[in-house]
Amino acid sequence: MAEGLWPLLRRDRGALLAAALLSLLLLLILLGPLLSPYAVDSIDFDADWAQPPQWAGRHWFGTDGLGRDVFVRSLEGGRVSLLVGIAATAVSLLIGVAYGAIAGYFGGRLDELMMRAVDILYALPFLFLVILLMVLFGREFWLVFVAIGAINWLDMARIVRGETLALKQREFVLAARASGLGDFAILWGQILPNLLGTVAVVATLTVPQVILTESFLSFLGLGVQEPATSWGALVNDGAREMERTPWTLLFPAGLLALTLLCLNRLGDALSDALERGAD
């Protein structure tokens, strides 16, 4: 299924552009800080409020009010945001796939009960519970992505359940059962590998959502804490100083928007391709 996506995707020039841009951004985020002589929290006392581009001092994106380099900080913030995005997506993937596959595979009353619970959870303003969680239980890094992942698995569970319902009627699953394989062996060996394409698409669309949530929390001052930083935290800092140093807002905000844009565009194209592939 996954290899079937490529020919469908290849014709979509917008999606290819998004993928290329995303790779560039990734490369920049990973390698960019090596190009700069500054560290995330190093303070250049000769150059606070430096307006970009400052070629002589090698502050390409300028500095903030403390003389910290905006280029390095924006990329470091991106590294943290992407890391949280991927880790939280992994959490949501784990819960969602297990939940959806079990509900779909066993079906019947269990399925009804499990999906009813998902319906009820859908109606809860979950983000508020996460905010409470973050405020009340300190702001530990792992809590950020576990909490975000724990609220983002509902879509995954629904989609995986639907897919599993269809898969379990297929001949190869019936054959596996006839040959005496147990339920969990079938789930693991027959159902799960065939879910991968769908899961990959949903995960691609989950990552930008999760990054949004993380930066929302960081913007409120509840997510990643100093001295660590993320795009949300940088946008928050930048917004406070935007009258004096608009670049401290524009660079992280721009990188955040560009990344989300590419991820959304790519996810859209993938789900389109998957849909067309299924027809």
Add this chain to the structure above:
Amino acid sequence: MSRYALLRLLTALPTLLLLVTLSFFLMRLAPGGPFDGERSLPPEIEASLRAEYHLDEPLPQQYLRYLGGLLRGDLGPSFQYQGFRVRELIAAGLPVSLSLGLLAMALALLLGGATGVVASLRPGSVLDRGLMSLAMLGISVPSYVVGPLLVLLFAVLLRWLPAGGWEPGRWSDLLLPVLALALPQIAAIARLLRGSMLEVLRQPYIRTARAKGLPESRVVLVHALKPALLPVLSYLGPATAGLITGSVVVEQVFGLPGIGRYFVQGALNRDYTLVLGVVLVYGAMIVLFNFLVDLLYGLLDPRLRRA
């Protein structure tokens, strides 16, 4: 129909109860309390304060006391704002939050709807691609990025509008916040409506309507739009939730005195009752909106009433 409505309402109540229960115990299990100030209070005074607010009772009893208060419409006293009831605080902030949210919702429906319909008329055209690229950008840029950028552009650089703050009756104060809050929803609704319009416009009965010689505007705006609105209708529930969470930051960015600021500040100060009150109001709004959407859905699509 009334049975359908009643059933929907009955499933809404447990949701609210679940929300209140979760929030109540989550807060109480957290370390810290409302009287951990900078200076610690003498033990006798703290004990009498705790007794005054019934914090010395066992947790289940406090929980039941709170629920009992809710039944009488009492949200309890605020810990942080001495001498105020939570009901009074929320009543003071709610008009601001409600105007912000409802205006943003109206703007999102109008602009998002118009954009979606226009884009669907010539799929693949330059206009369609342009609008959809903008919409893609719109869903990628959150309110708390749009907000500061709007302030930077209109208040700092152009000096057309105030950067923030609020005076009762000065509606220009709401212009930028409403726009910042609505933009992501405008984009989401435009994308959704374009997709469902394209689907509907392919249907045979649209061809029939055109073959009968009806004017194109009538075919699009009456025959096609009505069924195409159903997915938008079901999106209104999530949209409400999105607007509410967005309003927490938008109120902060623009310094509006709504109820959003009570939430984060209240949780930091362990103002249990205030936070619960705000969660309850937000939850009730989301549940109410979902309920209205369900009702409207039942009205528009009779097949669902039996479900």
